[in-house]
Amino acid sequence: MEWRKCYMDVILVPLAILMSFGYHVWLWHRVRTQPHTTIIGINASGRRNWVNQMIKDNEKKNILAVQSLRNAIMGSTLMATTAILLCSGLAAVISSTYSVKKPLNDTVYGAHGEFMVALKYVTLLTIFLFSFFCHSLSISFLNQVNILINTPQDPTSMVTPQYIHELLEKGFILNTLGNRLFYVAIPLLLWIFGPVLVFLCSCTIIPVLYNLDITFSCAMKANKDINDGNPDFV
Numbered sequence: 001m002e003w004r005k006c007y008m009d010v011i012l013v014p015l016a017i018l019m020s021f022g023y024h025v026w027l028w029h030r031v032r033t034q035p036h037t038t039i040i041g042i043n044a045s046g047r048r049n050w051v052n053q054m055i056k057d058n059e060k061k062n063i064l065a066v067q068s069l070r071n072a073i074m075g076s077t078l079m080a081t082t083a084i085l086l087c088s089g090l091a092a093v094i095s096s097t098y099s100v101k102k103p104l105n106d107t108v109y110g111a112h113g114e115f116m117v118a119l120k121y122v123t124l125l126t127i128f129l130f131s132f133f134c135h136s137l138s139i140s141f142l143n144q145v146n147i148l149i150n151t152p153q154d155p156t157s158m159v160t161p162q163y164i165h166e167l168l169e170k171g172f173i174l175n176t177l178g179n180r181l182f183y184v185a186i187p188l189l190l191w192i193f194g195p196v197l198v199f200l201c202s203c204t205i206i207p208v209l210y211n212l213d214i215t216f217s218c219a220m221k222a223n224k225d226i227n228d229g230n231p232d233f234v
Contacts (some may be wrong), residue, residue: 009116012195013188016202020184023206027213039213040176040194044169047061051165054149062150069146075141076175079182080135083128090125118189134178141171183209 027038035041054065145168148159183205190197 008044009191009195010154012199015189016195016199017184017201019206020187023209024180025219030214037214039215042215044172047168048165049174050168051149052161052170055153055161055164058150058153065149066146069142069149071176072171073142073146076138076142076171076178079175079178080132080139083132083135083178083182086128087125087132090121094121094125120188123191124185124188127181127188131178131181134174134181135182138174138178141167141174145171 027040031038031041032231035044050068051121054061058065145164151157151159186205187198187201190201
């Protein structure tokens with residue numbers, strides 16, 4: 001059977017996507033089962049304590065709470081703006097007839113057909129749109145927390161610290177998901193230059209994310225506490 005250029009795209013690109021997807025499935029399972037060994041789990045625990053402390057001393061720390069949430073909202077706003085600008089640029093490239101949609105030269109590995117080139121840009125456009133969607137929802141949840149965290153505590157009120165913490169976690173989870181979509185888009189941006197770079201970039205970025213997501217010192221401490229019978233980790 002004759003070897004075709006599109007075979008490299010069919011093999012390497014799905015493999016790179018599966019690697020990224022598999023890593024994040026593993027990370028999700030690690031956060032659910034061993035949260036004290038991940039940055040995400042430790043930060044979630046810290047945010048729970050932060051909400052309780054802000055509500056407890058609300059009269060003294062209400063401005064601090066608003067400023068902290070404002071910084072988080074600004075970060076999500078920046079990422080949402082970047083995502084929608086990239087979507088606009090990709091949409092302009094897709095609808096244009098400029099030579100930018102053509103391969104740079106004949107040395108680029110992989111398929112160069114119009115369908116494959118359009119698929120590359122549409123895939124990137126879809127990822128950035130989902131990233132914008134996640135960051136927009138994150139801003140919505142954080143704005144709600146910004147208002148509710150300063151409400152007076154009433155025993156009959158449904159706005160409890162637990163409820164506020166759940167809203168805050170949803171906002172940060174959506175922010176994290178939007179950022180992860182950006183990370184997935186980095187290898188796919190290189191797909192414009194060929195599928196080999198997509199695979200190599202995925203092989204490089206996953207170990208980097210692993211070292212950023214896993215906290216080895218806390219994991220060793222947690223294992224020691226479990227062996228010592230510490231009830232906080234049993």
